[in-house]
Every structure is written in structure tokens, then in C-alpha cells.
Amino acid sequence: MTPTAASERTHLVFDRALVRRRLARAAWLGAEPFLLERAAEDMADRLAAVKRRFETAVDLGTPTDAVARALAGHAAVGHLMRAAPLAAGAPDVVADEEALPFAPGTLDLVVSALSLQMANDLPGVLAQVRRTLRPDGLFLAALLGGSSLTELRQAFAIAESETTGGISPRVAPFADVRDLGALLQRAGFALPVTDVDRVVVRYSSPFTLFSDLRRMGAANALAERRRVPLRRATLLRAAEVYAERFADPDGKVRATFEIVFLSGWAPHESQQKPLRPGSARMRLAEALGAKEVPLPPSGDERD
Structure with a gap:
């Protein structure tokens, strides 16, 4: 099955055309870079710990050139190409x-920062990335995770229920870190690793957060969003609830961003492999220097 056919059968969570328009608007407004730059710097540090060089690399979908700048001249990276929609600048x-658009087995490294959380078919994307990698090639990505903007979700849920009598989708349902690890394995990556960087940002008001989200291209692009303008009363009530529930003593409000880092390797015979069950040469009790105590008989017996 082709990626396009697979995508057609996938439930559309995001309006991808609107995602691109949001990114273009963010670039026009002046993109807010702090999360992207944080993720890009972390990626550069992680690659510095890998004792090998990746000659052919692709930066996939990153909304700005933050990753390209962080990896410019990096000892581990040779030729890096940016692959992204035109809305993300000049890829x-x-x-x-x-x-x-890459042929199977042609890339040594694929990196991506804060883009793939907006994919409708993330399992399909991971499978495609896996196919493009040469044996022992590396995939390294950063996505917004499930706890991101939890404060904003709660504030809008309360505000809409009070002002409209119902709740509509406002904040994207980002994936949980455990689910992302399972997706790496499902896509065929070896040695999959996931970890989380939770960033709490303090804003002078909820409206400053709203402005930052627009400049990140992260405004609502859900396919099932309500297709009418947001009511002023709902927006003002959401800001009130946000300030009431998530303000510090100095009046500044908190916003949580969860950056999930993923890494996985295209399988290669040189990589470490788990031992076969029953192949251990030492019992756990011996390794720990402890006394082994047999388990009681199984069944319904009780003392």
C-alpha cells in the first residue's frame, strides 16, 4: 500500500492545509523560536554523544532553520538537507x-523538531522514515507530548461549557510518550528510546501565551474544530479561568510544554541485541549475592 493510500484510510485529526497556512502566518508575524531552539540544541548535544559521522542527513518538517543552524559544522553531520513545505521557509x-520523496536506503540520518505531532498518520511517517534509512542509520526527533498546554485545555473547556453550553476541540491531542515508544518499535526501529523534557514557561497574561502560540504556528488546526469565529465572551472567560487557576503569587501564569525526544536505528548486524530467553549463564540471586527463596505452591491454597 502506498503512503497516500494509507493516509486516506487514516482518521484526519489535523487540517494539513491549515497547518501550512498557520506556519506561513507565523513566519509573517515573526516566529517565536524558543521551544524550537531548545529542541535543536538538545539534538545537537545528543548527536555529539554518537561516535560516528552521518554523511547524508535530512531535517524533516522542522518549521524553521533552527535545527539546520544548530547542526551547521557539527562533527557528526555531513550534508544536511531541509525537507519541509514551503510554509516553513525556503527548504x-x-x-x-x-x-x-526519498528512495529507500538512501539516508544516514533523519532529524525533525516540533513538526511530526501534527501528522495525521504518524505510524506511516515513522515507517517511511525507517525505509529511507540505510542500515545503522539514525532517526532523532522531538515532538510535543500529551501533557503540553494542559492548563489551556482546562481553561477553554470550562469557558466554553459556561458560555456556549458545550465543548469543541481547541488544543491538539498530542501523543503520550509510552505510545510513541511503541510506535518506534512497530515501525521497525532497533534500540528505540524515548524521554521527556518538560518546560514550564511563565507569561505576564494568558493573552501573551495566545500570541506566542500564533507565532509558533500552533493555533487551532484541528479538522473537527468549530467552523465559526471564537466568541469574545468565551475567549475572555478562558483568560479569566486561566489566571484564576494557573497564576503564581506574582500574577504570572504558567504554561507547560512537554517535548518528547525519540530515537531509533535502522537495524544492522553490528548493533547490540537482547539475549535469548534462557541463555543467561548466572542466576539473578548469584549476581546480587542474595539467597534464592522458592515460591510457595500455586493454586487456591491459603495458610
Whole structure:
């Protein structure tokens, strides 16, 4: 099955055309870079710990050139190409993250920062990335995780229920870190690793947060969003609830961003492999220097 056919059968969570328009508007407004720069710097540090060089690399979908700048001249990275929609600036390859234009087994490294959380078919994207990698190639990505903007979700849920009598989707349902680890394995990556960087940002008011989200291209792009303008009363009530529930003593409000880092390798015979069950040469009790105590008989017996 082709990636396009697979995507057609996937439930559409995001309006991908609107995502691109949001990114273009963010670039026009002046993108807010602090989360992207944090993720890009972390990626550069992680690659510095890998004792090998990746000659052919692709930066997939990152909304700005933050990763490209962080990896410029990096000892581990040779030629790096940016592959992204035109809305993300001036990429080397114009491409959608859900339809990669690279032949199987042609890349040594694929990196991506704060883009793939907006994919409708993330399992399909991971499978495509896995196919593009040469044996022992590396995939390294940062996505917004499930706890991101939890304060904003709660504030809008309360405000809409009070002002409209119902709740509509406002904040994207980002994936949980445990689910992302399972998706790496499902896509065929070896040695999959996931970890989380939780960032709490303090704003002078909820409206400053709203402005930052627009400048990140992160405004509502859900396919099932309500297709009418947000009521002023709802917005003002959401800001009130946010300030009431999530303000510090100095009056500044908190916003939580969860950055989930993923890494996985295309399988290669040189990589470490788990031992076969029953192949251990030492019992656990011996290794710990402890006394082994047999378990009681199984069944319904009780003392």
C-alpha cells in the first residue's frame, strides 16, 4: 500500500492545509523560536554523544532553520538537507512529512523538531522514515507530548461549557510518550528510546501565551474544530479561568510544554541485541549475592 493510500484510510485529526497556512502566518508575524531552539540544541548535544559521522542527513518538517543552524559544522553531520513545505521557509526539498520523496536506503540520518505531532498518520511517517534509512542509520526527533498546554485545555473547556453550553476541540491531542515508544518499535526501529523534557514557561497574561502560540504556528488546526469565529465572551472567560487557576503569587501564569525526544536505528548486524530467553549463564540471586527463596505452591491454597 502506498503512503497516500494509507493516509486516506487514516482518521484526519489535523487540517494539513491549515497547518501550512498557520506556519506561513507565523513566519509573517515573526516566529517565536524558543521551544524550537531548545529542541535543536538538545539534538545537537545528543548527536555529539554518537561516535560516528552521518554523511547524508535530512531535517524533516522542522518549521524553521533552527535545527539546520544548530547542526551547521557539527562533527557528526555531513550534508544536511531541509525537507519541509514551503510554509516553513525556503527548504532544500519541498515535501510533506506524510509523503517522503526519498528512495529507500538512501539516508544516514533523519532529524525533525516540533513538526511530526501534527501528522495525521504518524505510524506511516515513522515507517517511511525507517525505509529511507540505510542500515545503522539514525532517526532523532522531538515532538510535543500529551501533557503540553494542559492548563489551556482546562481553561477553554470550562469557558466554553459556561458560555456556549458545550465543548469543541481547541488544543491538539498530542501523543503520550509510552505510545510513541511503541510506535518506534512497530515501525521497525532497533534500540528505540524515548524521554521527556518538560518546560514550564511563565507569561505576564494568558493573552501573551495566545500570541506566542500564533507565532509558533500552533493555533487551532484541528479538522473537527468549530467552523465559526471564537466568541469574545468565551475567549475572555478562558483568560479569566486561566489566571484564576494557573497564576503564581506574582500574577504570572504558567504554561507547560512537554517535548518528547525519540530515537531509533535502522537495524544492522553490528548493533547490540537482547539475549535469548534462557541463555543467561548466572542466576539473578548469584549476581546480587542474595539467597534464592522458592515460591510457595500455586493454586487456591491459603495458610
